[in-house]
Structure formats: C-alpha cells, structure tokens
Amino acid sequence: MAQAALAPRDAAPAVFQTVRTPDLHPRPTKVKADTVKVFYGQKQALHGVTIDIPEKAVTAFIGPSGCGKSTFLRCLNRMNDTIDGCRVEGEILLDNRDIYDPSLDVVELRARVGMVFQKPNPFPKSIFENVAYGPRIHGLARSKAELEEIVVASLQKASLFNEVKDRLHEPGTGLSGGQQQRLCIARTIAVSPDVILMDEPCSALDPIATAKVEELIDELRKNFTIVIVTHSMQQAARVSQRTAFFHLGTLVEEGPTDHVFTNPSERRTQDYITGRFG
Amino acid sequence: MSETALTGPVDWTSENAVGRRRSRHAANRRLQFYGIAAISTAIGLLGLLITTLVIGGYPAFLQTKITLDFPIKAEYVDAADPAAGNYRNVVRDALLQIAPEATTPPQQRMLGQLLTNNTQFFVRDAVVANPSVIGGTLTLTVPAADPIDQLNKGLIDRTLPENQRRVNDVQLGFYDRLVEAGQVSAPFNWALFFNSDSRFPELAGLAGAITGSFYALLICFLISFPVGIAAAIYLEEFAPRNRWTYLIEVNINNLAAVPSIVFGLLGLAVFIQLFGIPRSAPLAGGMVLALMTLPTMIIVTRNALKAVPPSIREGALGVGASKHQVIMHHVLPLSLPGILTGTIIGLAQALGETAPLLLVGMNAFITSPPGGFLEASTALPTQIFIWADSPERGFTSRTSAGILVLLGFLIVMNGIAIFLRQRLERRW
Numbered sequence: 001m002a003q004a005a006l007a008p009r010d011a012a013p014a015v016f017q018t019v020r021t022p023d024l025h026p027r028p029t030k031v032k033a034d035t036v037k038v039f040y041g042q043k044q045a046l047h048g049v050t051i052d053i054p055e056k057a058v059t060a061f062i063g064p065s066g067c068g069k070s071t072f073l074r075c076l077n078r079m080n081d082t083i084d085g086c087r088v089e090g091e092i093l094l095d096n097r098d099i100y101d102p103s104l105d106v107v108e109l110r111a112r113v114g115m116v117f118q119k120p121n122p123f124p125k126s127i128f129e130n131v132a133y134g135p136r137i138h139g140l141a142r143s144k145a146e147l148e149e150i151v152v153a154s155l156q157k158a159s160l161f162n163e164v165k166d167r168l169h170e171p172g173t174g175l176s177g178g179q180q181q182r183l184c185i186a187r188t189i190a191v192s193p194d195v196i197l198m199d200e201p202c203s204a205l206d207p208i209a210t211a212k213v214e215e216l217i218d219e220l221r222k223n224f225t226i227v228i229v230t231h232s233m234q235q236a237a238r239v240s241q242r243t244a245f246f247h248l249g250t251l252v253e254e255g256p257t258d259h260v261f262t263n264p265s266e267r268r269t270q271d272y273i274t275g276r277f278g
Numbered sequence: 279m280s281e282t283a284l285t286g287p288v289d290w291t292s293e294n295a296v297g298r299r300r301s302r303h304a305a306n307r308r309l310q311f312y313g314i315a316a317i318s319t320a321i322g323l324l325g326l327l328i329t330t331l332v333i334g335g336y337p338a339f340l341q342t343k344i345t346l347d348f349p350i351k352a353e354y355v356d357a358a359d360p361a362a363g364n365y366r367n368v369v370r371d372a373l374l375q376i377a378p379e380a381t382t383p384p385q386q387r388m389l390g391q392l393l394t395n396n397t398q399f400f401v402r403d404a405v406v407a408n409p410s411v412i413g414g415t416l417t418l419t420v421p422a423a424d425p426i427d428q429l430n431k432g433l434i435d436r437t438l439p440e441n442q443r444r445v446n447d448v449q450l451g452f453y454d455r456l457v458e459a460g461q462v463s464a465p466f467n468w469a470l471f472f473n474s475d476s477r478f479p480e481l482a483g484l485a486g487a488i489t490g491s492f493y494a495l496l497i498c499f500l501i502s503f504p505v506g507i508a509a510a511i512y513l514e515e516f517a518p519r520n521r522w523t524y525l526i527e528v529n530i531n532n533l534a535a536v537p538s539i540v541f542g543l544l545g546l547a548v549f550i551q552l553f554g555i556p557r558s559a560p561l562a563g564g565m566v567l568a569l570m571t572l573p574t575m576i577i578v579t580r581n582a583l584k585a586v587p588p589s590i591r592e593g594a595l596g597v598g599a600s601k602h603q604v605i606m607h608h609v610l611p612l613s614l615p616g617i618l619t620g621t622i623i624g625l626a627q628a629l630g631e632t633a634p635l636l637l638v639g640m641n642a643f644i645t646s647p648p649g650g651f652l653e654a655s656t657a658l659p660t661q662i663f664i665w666a667d668s669p670e671r672g673f674t675s676r677t678s679a680g681i682l683v684l685l686g687f688l689i690v691m692n693g694i695a696i697f698l699r700q701r702l703e704r705r706w
C-alpha cells in the first residue's frame with residue numbers, strides 16, 4: 001500500500017526535481033555530472049542525473065535495487081563503454097575536464113578513477129603481482145625497488161600489509177574474502193587515483209571484514225575522493241559525508257548524510273531509509 | 279494473492295498423494311536405467327571393437343624369423359666390391375644346408391619361398407657392413423616369408439588338403455626341420471615401427487606413415503593454432519555484435535560440420551592444382567587438415583575465452599589496462615589450458631582423418647619415410663586404408679595392428695589433454 005503513491009516502475013517521470021541540500025562548509029567539487037542519461041539499447045536506465053561530487057570526501061549512493069546506482073557509478077570511469085549497446089548522454093567533468101571527450105584517453109581516465117567491485121576479484125596471481133600490476137602497466141615505477149615500495153605502501157594504506165607481509169608471493173586468491181577485497185583496494189590505490197569508485201564493496205563480506213573495510217574507507221578519504229554504492233543504510237550513515245538517493249533512474253535527493261538520514265526533504269527518501277520500500 | 283487459491287491443509291498420506299510420489303520415483307529409476315543401459319551398450323561395443331582389433335592385430339606385433347648360416351664364398355662375393363656379389367646364390371647355398379636333397383629348380387624355388395624375398399639384400403647389407411666375413415660364414419636372422427609367418431603363428435591349418443593352403447607339403451617338411459633345429463623364432467616385430475611400407479607384409483611397417491602423419495600434423499598445428507586463436511580473439515573480444523559477425527559465427531559453426539572429404543576436394547583444387555604443391559606431400563595434407571581443424575580451434579578457443587570470468591576483465595580494466603593488456607596479461611593466459619586441451623583434441627581428430635588425405639594423394643605406395651614436407655608420403659589412417667585393401671594375409675593383421683597403433687596415439691594425445699586440463703585448470 002505504501003508503494004501506491006510511488007510512480008510505477010520503469011515509467012520515466014516526465015519532470016522531476018532533485019532536492020539538494022548544500023554542505024555547511026562546501027568542499028571543492030571533484031566530479032561534476034550534468035543531466036546524465038544512460039540507455040541500454042532501447043531501455044533508458046538513467047533519466048538525467050545531475051550531481052556534484054566533493055573532493056576528499058565519501059559520497060554514498062543509496063536506493064532500491066535496479067534504480068541505476070551502479071549504472072551511474074560506472075559512467076564515472078567509463079566502464080559502461082565495455083557494455084554492448086550502452087549509450088551515455090550528458091556531461092561528466094573530472095577536474096573540469098569532460099571525461100567523454102574523444103581526446104581523453106580512457107586508459108588514463110581509469111587510472112585516475114579507480115574502481116572496486118562488489119565481489120572481490122583479485123587476479124589469479126601473487127599478492128605482490130596483484131598490486132604491482134597497475135603501476136607496472138602505467139610505468140609508475142622506474143626500478144624494481146621503487147615498485148616494491150609502491151606495493152608495500154599500497155598494502156599498508158589498505159591496512160593489509162601486516163597480514164600478508166610474509167606471503168607476498170602467494171596467490172591473492174588464497175586470501176579470505178575480506179582480505180581479498182582489501183587487496184583489490186590496494187591494487188586500486190597503487191596507481192594513485194584521484195577518485196575511487198566502490199560498488200557495494202562489503203556486500204560479500206562478514207561484519208568483521210566489513211568493519212575493517214569501513215575503517216579503511218574512512219582513512220582513505222583523507223587522500224582520495226570516494227564514491228560508494230551501498231545497500232546498508234548504516235554503512236552509508238557511518239562512512240559517508242554526503243548521500244545521494246536514487247529511485248527509478250532519477251536522483252531524488254542529495255545532501256549531507258546527517259541531513260538525509262535524520263531529516264530527509266523528500267517523502268520517497270524517508271520511505272526508503274525507514275525501510276518502507278526497497 | 280487471494281485466499282481462495284489455498285485449499286486448506288494438504289493430506290500428504292492420501293492414496294492419491296502416495297501414488298503420485300510412487301510414480302515420480304519410478305520415473306526417476308526409469309531414467310537412470312535408460313542411462314545405464316545406454317552407457318553399457320556403448321562400453322560393450324567399444325570393448326568388442328578393441329577385443330577384435332587386439333585378436334586380429336596381435337600377430338602383427340610378432341614376426342617369425344629364421345636364423346641361418348650363410349656361407350659367404352669368395353667365388354660369389356668379391357672382397358673388392360662386396361655390394362655387387364651374387365647373393366642369390368649365397369642364400370640358395372644357405373638354404374641347401376637344411377635341405378640338401380633339393381636339387382631341382384622347382385624344389386629350390388619352394389625352399390627359397392621360406393624366407394622373405396629380400397633376404398639376399400639383408401645378407402648383402404650385412405656383408406658390406408662387415409666385409410671380413412667373406413670366405414667365412416655369416417649367421418643372420420631374417421624374416422620368414424608371409425605364409426611361413428602365418429603357419430608359425432598357427433593361422434594356417436596344416437590338416438587342410440594341400441591345394442587349399444598356401445604352404446605345400448614339401449615346404450611344411452622344410453619348416454618342420456627348421457623348427458626342430460631351433461632356427462625359427464618369433465621376436466617382437468620392431469620392423470612394424472621402423473620399416474616403411476612394402477609389397478611384402480613381413481617387411482611392411484608404419485615408419486613412413488608415422489613420419490608423414492607427424493609432418494602433416496605439424497603443418498596443421500602451425501597453421502590452425504595461431505590462425506584459430508587470432509580469429510577467436512577477434513570474434514570474442516573485438517568484433518562488434520552485428521549482422522556480419524553473426525553471419526561469420528554461423529558459418530564457422532557450419533564449417534565445423536562440413537564433411538571432411540569436402541575439405542579434401544578443396545585442397546586438391548586449390549593447394550595442389552592452383553598452388554602447385556606436390557601431390558601426396560605432407561604439406562598439402564597438413565594444410566587440408568588445418569582447414570578442417572580451424573573451425574574446431576576457433577570454437578574451443580572462443581569457449582575458453584568466454585570461460586574467463588568477467589570480473590577478471592573488469593578488475594584489469596578498472597586499474598586502467600588497455601584492451602590489449604587485458605587480453606594478453608589476463609584472459610589469454612587464463613584460457614590457455616582450455617585452448618591447449620581443445621587443440622590437442624582437434625589434432626587428435628585430424629590425426630584420424632582419412633578422406634581428405636586420400637584426395638590429396640597421401641595414399642600412395644611409398645617405401646621410405648618422407649625426408650621433408652614436400653616429399654610424397656602416407657599417413658597413419660591412409661596406410662591402414664592401403665593395407666586393408668591388400669589381399670595378402672599378412673596385411674590383415676597389420677591393418678588391425680595399424681589401427682591399434684593409431685588408437686594408441688589418440689589415447690596418448692587425449693591423455694595429455696586430460697592431464698593438462700587437470701593440472702592447469704583453475705577454479706574460481
């Protein structure tokens with residue numbers, strides 16, 4: 001009954017307005033998206049999303065399943081390019097540069113906008129090789145010693161080093177799920193990206209591993225701009241500074257996390273975070 | 279949705295419910311029984327095939343041999359030029375030692391038919407290799423002629439009337455004398471592997487065919503492996519999904535089902551008549567086999583590439599790897615075990631292929647192994663085909679033996695494929 005008030009699924013809302021609440025102390029914008037529309041073949045998955053993602057902060061995307069969170073996240077490093085029939089319209093600026101500009105090299109973009117996936121996906125290689133892979137293909141290390149330095153530093157930043165320092169040359173797939181996910185984070189930060197995208201990074205982890213990753217995210221935001229998709233309201237509330245609520249391919253509301261969770265301006269946001277639909 | 283759909287508590291013990299469950303269990307058992315019956319039939323037939331082959335073929339793995347003392351008289355063999363001696367007389371003299379009464383030419387001919395036709399050449403080669411025996415005696419073990427070989431293996435019935443068997447009574451007498459003197463033996467027939475084809479079954483072997491098959495398979499591999507992998511990578515990783523690639527895909531699948539003889543015709547028309555590759559050359563055979571194997575190669579490679587989980591590609595793309603790097607660093611190494619397994623199975627298929635090789639003339643009568651890719655040669659299956667067509671009794675068992683050897687190679691290749699799959703396969 002609670003859903004009756006909502007628009008039927010997949011019906012594109014003709015006009016909608018995102019409710020925005022600015023930060024008290026606004027941060028500089030890192031990524032600026034303007035009316036981003038995404039089509040999978042004939043089907044439109046995003047109906048014009050406009051959002052500013054602040055620098056060195058964690059922005060959480062929440063919303064019911066299928067609302068387009070992953071789709072939007074994957075626009076930010078052009079991962080959607082790899083999907084046949086996927087078309088992106090609108091404009092996305094990273095440091096004021098259009099990432100869909102033909103002159104921009106997607107390889108460089110993905111080095112600057114790293115991604116951590118829902119299921120930990122370490123390469124079936126050694127722990128060392130997993131982390132060294134990115135720096136190696138981008139030529140970030142001039143010597144073997146430098147490469148080792150990068151690997152160790154990345155593992156340390158991903159709070160994994162102490163657990164694996166004795167077995168750097170054992171396969172990364174032999175680690176536990178939580179360790180694998182932190183290995184993937186280490187692999188991502190090894191290329192020193194500006195932005196890290198995380199698509200439900202903890203959904204395959206147990207609570208203890210989740211807590212570790214959340215701690216890590218909190219640590220990482222000092223140096224990186226982080227965008228995280230999550231289905232856990234608690235997680236969004238714990239780790240993020242700003243929260244964006246998506247629904248049916250539209251961005252319904254975005255604002256400071258405290259504000260969105262305690263005093264949402266939109267009825268649908270309220271319904272979702274209190275668990276009345278989703 | 280509505281309450282009326284529910285009928286209240288279900289009685290799971292009612293006759294109806296019990297009956298339904300019983301018939302479901304019966305259906306399970308029936309299905310299992312059909313499966314077991316089908317597999318048993320298949321295994322039974324395979325067992326029958328192998329048994330027949332072994333029974334028919336094992337005699338060919340032994341060869342009856344006769345040991346004789348050959349007096350190398352200086353009057354027949356000149357020490358200055360041992361190769362040019364009159365070895366026919368040397369052999370005759372050696373045989374006369376066991377049957378001094380054979381003085382007439384017909385008797386001597388019967389005596390000569392105990393040994394393989396080429397005995398004089400064996401003796402000549404031995405003398406040339408060791409000229410010091412001239413004037414003395416050379417003891418040599420030579421293959422018996424095919425009928426004596428059959429007789430010794432018990433394949434000729436001595437009780438039959440003389441005109442119905444291939445060894446006459448006089449020869450039987452000679453043979454018995456040799457047996458009594460301990461001059462007949464039946465060691466393992468290495469000649470089967472080290473000799474090439476011959477008109478005389480007791481001398482015929484598979485060396486030429488094995489070499490020819492090896493060269494042809496090498497060509498087949500060198501062409502179909504890189505081309506197949508390149509085509510599969512393009513189709514799987516780069517090609518846009520449109521009507522053209524769909525058409526290509528359908529055609530590759532169809533090509534895999536084209537009867538192999540068609541590829542043979544193509545090879546004859548294009549490789550031999552147009553390109554001028556010599557007939558019967560392993561190069562032509564290998565190219566035809568490559569055509570035939572290519573669709574299989576493309577299909578198995580594509581499947582192996584598809585089996586690499588997308589998460590690995592995403593992980594690599596996510597740290598900024600280019601498409602080329604994703605393929606070369608991750609996808610290809612991970613799919614290599616699958617590709618190799620498929621390759622070996624494809625090559626095993628090519629090894630057993632006969633029809634296309636017949637069309638490019640790899641069924642010629644050739645008595646020495648090919649020295650290169652352009653020399654006329656046979657291949658294992660075509661050699662079997664030639665022998666199966668030969669009337670001499672000795673070739674019957676050699677046909678079976680040839681099939682066993684071919685099966686042996688196939689089993690080894692498939693064994694390697696299974697080994698590779700088990701050793702290198704990765705579980706996600």
Ligand SMILES: Nc1ncnc2c1ncn2[C@@H]1O[C@H](COP(=O)(O)OP(=O)(O)OP(=O)(O)O)[C@@H](O)[C@H]1O
Nearest residue numbers: 040043045063064065066067068069070071072083
């Ligand atoms: N590769 C694809 N091809 C076609 N449609 C897709 C594809 N990926 C996503 N979609 C569609 O786009 C819409 C948004 O999907 P998306 O994966 O972005 O949702 P999500 O918010 O991440 O959901 P979840 O929380 O379940 O991950 C869905 O309706 C989905 O069916």
Ligand SMILES: [Mg+2]
Nearest residue numbers: 069070071199
């Ligand atoms: Mg998602």
